[in-house]
Amino acid sequence: MKEREKFSSRLGFILISAGCAIGIGNVWRFPYITGQYGGAAFVLIYLLFLVILGLPIMVMEFAVGRASRKSAARSFHLLEPKGTKWHIYSYGAMLGNYMLMMFYTTVGGWMLAYFFKIASGTFTGLDTEAVGNVFNTMLSNPGEMTFWMVIVTAFGFGTCCMGLQKGVERITKVMMVCLLTIMVVLCVKSCTLPGAIEGIKFYLLPDFGRLKENGLLSGIYAAMGQAFFTLSLGIGAMAIFGSYIGKERRLTGEAISITVLDTVVALVAGLIIFPSCFAFDVNPGQGPGLVFVTLPNVFREMAGGRIWGALFFLFMSFAALSTVIAVFENILSFAMDLWGWKRNKAVLFNIVLLIILSMPAILGFGPWSGIQILGEGTNIMDLEDFIISNNILPLGSVIFVIFCASKNGWGWDNFIKEANTGKGIKFPTCIRNYMLWVIPVVVAIIYLKGYYDMFQPKGNTYLIPWMIVGIAMLILVGWIVFGHSKKNKK
Secondary structure, eight states: OOOOOOOOOOHHHHHHHHHHHHSHIIIHHHHHHHHTTTTTHHHHHHHHIIIIIIIHHHHHHHHHHHHSSSSTTTHHHHHSSBBOGGHHEEEEEHHHHHHHHHHHHHHHHHHHHHHHHHHHHTTTTOOOOHHHHHHHHHHHOOHHHHHHHHHHHHHHHHHHHTTIIIIIHHHHHHHHHHHHHHHHHHHHHHHSSHHHHHHHHHHHHHHHHHHTTOOHHHHHHHHHHHHHHHTTOSSSTTHHHHTTSSSSSHHHHHHHHHHHHHHHHHHHHHHHHHHHHHTTOTTTSSOOOOIIHHHHHHHHHHHHOOOOOHHHHHHHHHHHHHHHHHHHHHHHHHHHHHHHOHHHHHHHHHHHHHHHHHHHHHHHTTTHHHHHOTHHHTTTHHHHHHHHIIIIHHHHHHHHHHHHHOOSSSOHHHHHHHHHSSOOOOGGGGHIIIIIIIHHHHHHHHHHHHHHHHHGGGOHHHHHHHHHHHHHHHHHHHHHHHOBEEEEEE
């Protein structure tokens, strides 16, 4: 049997795992959500949930991967008790990775396109309205979006084609070092702008009164959701990297290192965006348009803005590409683990498949814009994001947690033995009940609240059928978690 590939160093494992977690959600979604909910008070709540929710789930994913030495396509098959149904979720994990990349490659293409647009002077001499129209024009041009999507897809799979150490590890290391360096440069520039101090105060000085004004419960829910989703948990994206490491170090310390790095990137992204917005009297809570409409206008008014804008979108591109490479590696591992394919064959198959699967998201802004399954004003990308972010990620995380903590699954003792093998920080053995009961309940609340918040404003025509779908998905999870074959019952 061929020996499984391994990372060449601990640093490679940490940077690649962090690269998977560090993505557009850190540097795009986190700042504008923070802006919407009043700044620093929201950040504190976010950090709390990151520790009590995200960190322990990450340790569990790593443990499943390292113990099985397989991707999520086969890990449950090898670790589950005979007669149980945990392995059914392997299909959900694989679907989650493909679904994420079906729109993430397009958004990554937007970042890369904007880097070249700003660097080439596309925005030079344009007024505020014209800058906004550049983004709208790109969305209405399927050919342009397809070009950049193919570039991102080819780069990601090209990197993976070179192998774990020579491709994924080596190139991700370089990108992460460049990403962190650019961040520091942009942060210093942003924080030294005239008027930037007000943005820094808004971001770093907690004001719970501001949070209450924007809805305390909604803010808490948003913080839980952001903390949960930022680490790319629930689809085996972290489990695969656990399968590539040795048993020299305990997994809790590794998870802490990755979580801290992921969090630092998100926090520093805020220090880039908020001071810049306040310096130029721009609302930082404007939603996704903040990155593609508002910030290009900020760079347009800034001295040397062409350079700073290009650096910002290069930073955004690195964040997107690091996630693409990490998830692509997971996707390739499915074919290699399930069918014994060689890496090159898996790359050729998946590069064609992902390009085809990415087209609906692109066409959803043009010829297929009439497909609005989630309601008026939505598109295919919104649907894909909803399936992965509101369903597969949270429910998959619940499955990983119960699998590790339940007697019906892999079991607490087995999990603890794996997590605490090696040197470093031990995973606390006394929190089994918290893991088994509290986390699943909290995640279930987040899950159903997400459904309600999305569809309630659209009326009962959408709310009732979609809530039925949400409850049905929870029932499906229950069947996977508690289901036994008749043979096993005997």
